[in-house]
Amino acid sequence: xxxxxxxxxxSGKFATSYYDRNYSNDEFNGNMxxxxxxxxxxxxxxxxxxxxxxxxxxxxxxxxxxxxxVFFGDYTGLSAADxxxxxxxxxxxxxxxxxxxSTGAPGVPPQVCTFTEPNGLKANDQEIYxxxxxxxxx
Numbered sequence: 001x002x003x004x005x006x007x008x009x010x011s012g013k014f015a016t017s018y019y020d021r022n023y024s025n026d027e028f029n030g031n032m033x034x035x036x037x038x039x040x041x042x043x044x045x046x047x048x049x050x051x052x053x054x055x056x057x058x059x060x061x062x063x064x065x066x067x068x069x070v071f072f073g074d075y076t077g078l079s080a081a082d083x084x085x086x087x088x089x090x091x092x093x094x095x096x097x098x099x100x101x102s103t104g105a106p107g108v109p110p111q112v113c114t115f116t117e118p119n120g121l122k123a124n125d126q127e128i129y130x131x132x133x134x135x136x137x138x
Contacts, residue, residue, distance in 0.1 A: 001018045001019065001020045001035075002018065002019050002020075003018060003019050003074060003076045004016055004017070004018040005017050005018070005076055005077050005078035005087070006078065007078045007079055007080035007085065008080060009080040009081065009082055009083055009084075009085075009135060010081065010082060011040075011082065011083055012040060012041055013038055013039070013040045013080070013083055013135045013137060014038065014039050014040070014043060015036060015037070015038045015078060015080050015085040015135045016036070016037050016038075016078070017034060017035065017036045017037075017051060017076070017078045017085070017087035017089070018034070018035060018037075019032050019033070019034055019076075019089070020032065020033060020034075020035050021033070022035060023050060023055060024055050026055050030057075030058050031055035031056060031057055031058070032055065032056050032058075033050055033051070033052040033055050033056065034050075034051040034052050034087060034089045035048050035049070035050055035051060036048070036049050036050075036051050036078075036085055036087050036131075036133050036135070036136060037049075037136060038085070038135035038136040038137050039137060039138075040135075040137045045138055046136075047136035047137050047138045048136055049133060049134075049136045051087045051089070051131045051133060052089075052091070052129075054093065056091055056092045056093050057092055057093070057121060057122070057124055058092070058121060059071065059072045059073075059092045059124065059126055060092075060096065060117045060121050060122075060123045060124050061096070061124075061125065061126060063117055063118070063119075065118075066118065066119060068119055072090070072126075073090040073126045074090070075088070075089070075090040075126075075128055076088060076089050076090065080135060083134055083135050084132060084133065084134060084135065085132075085133050085134075085135045086130055086131070086132055086133075087130065087131055087133065088128065088129070088130045089128075089129055089130075090126050090127070090128060090129075091126070091127050091128070091129040092124045092125075092126055092127075093124065093127075094124060094125045094126075094127045095114045095122060095123065095124055095125065096114065096115070096123035096124055096125045097112050097113070097114060097125070098112070098113055098114075098115065099111070099112065099113070100112065100113040
């Protein structure tokens with residue numbers, strides 16, 4: 001778990017959001033998700049809920065010579081109001097798009113392509129995502 005953020009709701013529920021590898025085969029393939037955990041008085045046992053709808057691949061922006069990303073944005077945050085939390089995270093599920101070479105001509109726009117990095121990962125772009133979620137509790 002990394003890049004945690006925390007907030008209290010007005011009703012006293014405590015929420016925390018974070019990146020993790022608790023779903024699917026994330027622990028083995030390096031993919032990741034965002035989880036929202038919550039607890040209320042007496043603050044002893046947390047409940048969790050997955051914020052992402054599917055796992056995110058490793059980031060591919062600014063790759064090194066082996067195709068591994070040398071940048072992973074730290075754009076995360078969390079706010080809470082009443083019993084609702086709003087986790088915010090940097091998401092890598094969007095493909096990185098580029099103009100396909102030699103596909104444009106006068107009066108004809110170029111096509112849009114995706115591509116694969118040298119390490120075999122489909123190139124992705126880092127976007128900011130959010131969710132509106134009830135704060136989990138037991």
